Amino acid sequence: MKFIYDFLIILVEKIALPLAGLFSKKLKKFSEGRKSVFNDLETANLFQQKIVWFHAASLGEYEQGLPIMQEVLKEYPDHQLLVTFFSPSGYEVKKHNSIADYVFYLPLDTLKNAKKFIQLVQPELAVFIKYEIWPNFLSELNQHQIPTLLISGVFRKNQIYFKSYGTFLLKAVKNFNYLFVQNEESLQTLKNNKITEAMVSGDTRFDRVFLQTKMDNSLSFVQNLKNNLPCIVFGSTWPEGEQFISTYINETSHQVKYIIAPHQIHSEKINQLQKKIQRKVILYSELKDKNTNLTEYDVLILDTIGLLTKVYSEADIAYIGGALGNTGLHNILEPAVFGVPLVIGNHFAKFPEAEILRQLGGLTAISKYSEFKNELDTLIQNEEYRTKKGQVCKNFILKNIGATEKVMKYIKTERLL
Numbered sequence: 001m002k003f004i005y006d007f008l009i010i011l012v013e014k015i016a017l018p019l020a021g022l023f024s025k026k027l028k029k030f031s032e033g034r035k036s037v038f039n040d041l042e043t044a045n046l047f048q049q050k051i052v053w054f055h056a057a058s059l060g061e062y063e064q065g066l067p068i069m070q071e072v073l074k075e076y077p078d079h080q081l082l083v084t085f086f087s088p089s090g091y092e093v094k095k096h097n098s099i100a101d102y103v104f105y106l107p108l109d110t111l112k113n114a115k116k117f118i119q120l121v122q123p124e125l126a127v128f129i130k131y132e133i134w135p136n137f138l139s140e141l142n143q144h145q146i147p148t149l150l151i152s153g154v155f156r157k158n159q160i161y162f163k164s165y166g167t168f169l170l171k172a173v174k175n176f177n178y179l180f181v182q183n184e185e186s187l188q189t190l191k192n193n194k195i196t197e198a199m200v201s202g203d204t205r206f207d208r209v210f211l212q213t214k215m216d217n218s219l220s221f222v223q224n225l226k227n228n229l230p231c232i233v234f235g236s237t238w239p240e241g242e243q244f245i246s247t248y249i250n251e252t253s254h255q256v257k258y259i260i261a262p263h264q265i266h267s268e269k270i271n272q273l274q275k276k277i278q279r280k281v282i283l284y285s286e287l288k289d290k291n292t293n294l295t296e297y298d299v300l301i302l303d304t305i306g307l308l309t310k311v312y313s314e315a316d317i318a319y320i321g322g323a324l325g326n327t328g329l330h331n332i333l334e335p336a337v338f339g340v341p342l343v344i345g346n347h348f349a350k351f352p353e354a355e356i357l358r359q360l361g362g363l364t365a366i367s368k369y370s371e372f373k374n375e376l377d378t379l380i381q382n383e384e385y386r387t388k389k390g391q392v393c394k395n396f397i398l399k400n401i402g403a404t405e406k407v408m409k410y411i412k413t414e415r416l417l
Contacts, residue, residue, distance in 0.1 A: 064152050091105055148175065222259070
């Protein structure tokens with residue numbers, strides 16, 4: 001199976017991706033962005049520096065690793081951070097806007113690429129985030145005796161690593177020096193497969209969102225829009241959710257302000273959404289400045305990225321997109337940390353934090369418009385109900401912070417840096 005894996009990766013790198021790039025802008029970036037990686041690494045002379053390497057699939061995993069990156073910089077100021085991304089959606093956002101000293105794409109996981117990458121970087125420590133398990137890179141790191149950690153890992157017994165045909169991937173998992181996992185199920189799954197260098201640390205995303213509460217989250221244009229009225233924030237929305245949202249806004253008589261942050265901010269998508277809404281709508285890009293008088297508007301559409309986390313701090317109610325369809329639930333912890341009650345779609349089986357919050361009562365999952373409408377109506381009209389659900393969400397975050405401390409304790413105790 002390892003031979004087949006290596007063959008397929010080479011096939012993807014040499015043939016499939018360049019062809020796919022002719023038809024997809026995202027895949028073109030995915031392919032084109034990797035062409036200069038080795039030249040850029042040679043120019044940077046990373047092997048002459050003390051490098052700590054973090055690898056993230058995309059933006060969400062980067063945010064997951066951020067608390068540890070910050071602590072590494074604080075505890076080891078003579079070291080520099082290298083962050084690599086697998087996906088363009090992470091790299092394009094953070095290539096000029098990261099706490100890391102260097103940001104690159106990760107070359108595809110061929111043996112040749114792994115050897116060359118490790119030779120050029122020679123990191124003192126490699127930290128992979130959540131699901132990022134690349135056999136050739138991990139093997140090469142192991143051969144060079146470079147310590148490797150997995151943080152915020154999630155393992156289930158039905159994953160490919162634990163199938164008869166996935167033994168080479170299980171070997172890759174065993175190449176980690178230590179694995180920090182989110183829950184007991186993950187730890188037990190590893191133990192059942194004779195992996196003992198692991199512990200339950202929790203999810204560093206809790207630490208990441210908690211850090212957000214310590215920052216300045218004030219946005220004058222949001223406060224201007226609200227004008228002391230309740231505000232519903234619809235975050236990371238997709239078309240299936242936007243149909244519910246536009247219908248609700250058009251039909252409701254409640255005195256409420258709305259902020260919509262679509263996941264896709266292409267102009268044609270934004271225009272389609274705007275046309276569905278029969279209330280007074282303004283786009284963020286239409287604001288002449290942050291002090292534009294928004295009191296006469298009912299709806300603000302964020303046709304930009306980077307503001308949603310702060311906007312959640314002003315929300316009274318939050319709907320988070322992705323789980324009405326099959327695109328995957330977006331981050332519910334960002335609004336939860338501000339004590340905001342949550343509404344999501346009902347396809348969230350792979351998101352244990354959503355199920356826990358549903359059971360605790362801080363989150364409501366809906367599958368049809370009538371449920372969506374009833375829940376929003378109740379949250380708007382019943383302040384006690386709204387406050388109670390929001391407090392459940394906030395307490396859930398506070399109870400689960402601390403993963404970063406456990407990882408850093410290991411790094412210090414084992415003297416990895």
